[in-house]
Amino acid sequence: MSAPVKFVVNFVVIMLIQLFLLNDIVIKSSVSLLGIPAFIPLIYPLILLLMPVNTPSWATMAIGFFTGLVMDFYCNTPGMHAAASVLLGFIRPSLLSLFFQQTTKELKSVVPSLFKMGITSFLIYISASILAHHLFFYILQIWSLKNIPFILFKTLLSSVLSVILILLSQLLFAQRDTRRG
Amino acid sequence: MRNLILLIKQFHSFFIFLLLELVCLIIVFKNNNYQQSSYINSSRNVSGTFYSQKAKLTGFINLTEVNDSLMKENAALRKELGITMDVNPLKDSTFSKQIHVDSSLQTAHYTYIPAKVLNNTIDQTINYITLNVGSKQGIKKNMAVISANGIVGRISHVSENYSVALSFLSDRFNVSSMVSDGTVGKLSWDGKDPDYGILSGIPQSVKLKPRDSVFTSGFGNFPEKILVGKAAQVLNGTSYKIFLSTNFRKLHFVYVIAEEIDLERKKIEDSTQVN
Numbered sequence: 001m002s003a004p005v006k007f008v009v010n011f012v013v014i015m016l017i018q019l020f021l022l023n024d025i026v027i028k029s030s031v032s033l034l035g036i037p038a039f040i041p042l043i044y045p046l047i048l049l050l051m052p053v054n055t056p057s058w059a060t061m062a063i064g065f066f067t068g069l070v071m072d073f074y075c076n077t078p079g080m081h082a083a084a085s086v087l088l089g090f091i092r093p094s095l096l097s098l099f100f101q102q103t104t105k106e107l108k109s110v111v112p113s114l115f116k117m118g119i120t121s122f123l124i125y126i127s128a129s130i131l132a133h134h135l136f137f138y139i140l141q142i143w144s145l146k147n148i149p150f151i152l153f154k155t156l157l158s159s160v161l162s163v164i165l166i167l168l169s170q171l172l173f174a175q176r177d178t179r180r181g
Numbered sequence: 182m183r184n185l186i187l188l189i190k191q192f193h194s195f196f197i198f199l200l201l202e203l204v205c206l207i208i209v210f211k212n213n214n215y216q217q218s219s220y221i222n223s224s225r226n227v228s229g230t231f232y233s234q235k236a237k238l239t240g241f242i243n244l245t246e247v248n249d250s251l252m253k254e255n256a257a258l259r260k261e262l263g264i265t266m267d268v269n270p271l272k273d274s275t276f277s278k279q280i281h282v283d284s285s286l287q288t289a290h291y292t293y294i295p296a297k298v299l300n301n302t303i304d305q306t307i308n309y310i311t312l313n314v315g316s317k318q319g320i321k322k323n324m325a326v327i328s329a330n331g332i333v334g335r336i337s338h339v340s341e342n343y344s345v346a347l348s349f350l351s352d353r354f355n356v357s358s359m360v361s362d363g364t365v366g367k368l369s370w371d372g373k374d375p376d377y378g379i380l381s382g383i384p385q386s387v388k389l390k391p392r393d394s395v396f397t398s399g400f401g402n403f404p405e406k407i408l409v410g411k412a413a414q415v416l417n418g419t420s421y422k423i424f425l426s427t428n429f430r431k432l433h434f435v436y437v438i439a440e441e442i443d444l445e446r447k448k449i450e451d452s453t454q455v456n
């Protein structure tokens with residue numbers, strides 16, 4: 001598949017999973033046990049995270065803006081998802097350069113995945129970006145200084161669940177590297 | 182000038198980041214005040230249609246639960262039909278009742294518009310509920326929304342076929358409520374637990390016991406004597422934790438109250454405020 005087709009398929013599938021399944025999960029289970037606030041996992045940042053390595057940062061930011069706005073339309077959160085996704089699009093290139101020895105020009109259109117990067121690097125890459133995205137999103141959403149522990153707690157809960165779901169999705173759908181050296 | 186262009190060239194991604202982030206934050210803070218109508222909401226036709234399709238596809242999952250709740254409601258209504266002077270707003274889709282206010286008699290006409298919940302969130306600090314009724318069915322802004330068990334919220338955005346209600350689970354959403362002896366307090370949500378609300382402003386002389394019922398007072402958007410919840414815990418002398426009677430996790434059908442008198446009163450109250 002060519003890169004744009006792959007991107008559109010990724011976008012539609014991930015958005016449908018987010019809006020159809022994950023946005024509802026919290027409502028159907030009793031999560032308020034033990035004082036845990038209601039939260040939902042957000043896996044739509046995966047759309048940005050799984051773009052080819054050589055995508056320029058203006059493109060990831062523009063796509064992040066668009067993706068976030070779509071989420072905002074459905075979740076009644078004016079601009080918050082968009083702001084968090086633009087931040088993610090901005091920090092993504094510098095995060096990626098930490099984990100690849102080659103420069104992004106040499107790598108061309110390699111897609112970051114669990115099997116390409118290895119479990120440790122991929123986990124750090126995903127966790128760091130998800131944490132940044134969720135933290136910014138919940139700061140904007142809750143927006144009060146007296147609730148800082150609450151913001152951190154909610155960010156942590158949601159991030160852990162999102163990272164677990166992303167790892168599972170990688171195990172299921174990511175292309176395994178068949179070349180052996 | 183050349184230096185400026187070089188600078189922009191070098192840090193172009195950072196400038197794009199600042200620009201986009203600025204746009205987002207303007208959207209966020211312009212719509213932070215939920216009384217203003219925001220353009221981005223799910224009463225728009227695109228998202229409304231999406232949610233109604235989704236409800237069609239996934240509706241059968243909750244079927245047993247919905248049936249159960251409707252059966253219970255029916256049973257309760259049937260039981261109350263035998264009692265003559267009881268006021269149950271859900272007995273019929275339209276009814277009128279007599280209210281005594283300062284020994285003068287008024288008649289309030291209520292019309293209840295049944296609606297299906299298409300989408301509902303409880304995890305945000307300001308939560309919204311998308312309903313499958315709109316201006317075609319006579320929905321207007323600021324109408325109260327209740328469920329069979331208690332209060333739900335009030336309408337904030339209306340389009341032709343869909344509407345969005347601001348859920349009670351929103352900060353700054355206050356409901357004027359009343360305990361059994363007539364003392365009026367303010368019920369609000371602390372933004373954390375979707376099962377509990379905070380009732381404040383009850384004088385220390387009035388002691389609420391656990392499991393005491395709390396009703397709406399009729400001073401706000403909601404008609405009076407609708408069950409809100411039961412007292413669960415004393416926080417300090419004047420505020421109480423209230424276990425809400427509405428289960429916001431299992432919200433499938435709600436009723437929008439089209440109360441003519443209240444809308445007229447709201448118009449007069451709004452006209453006295455100078456903004």
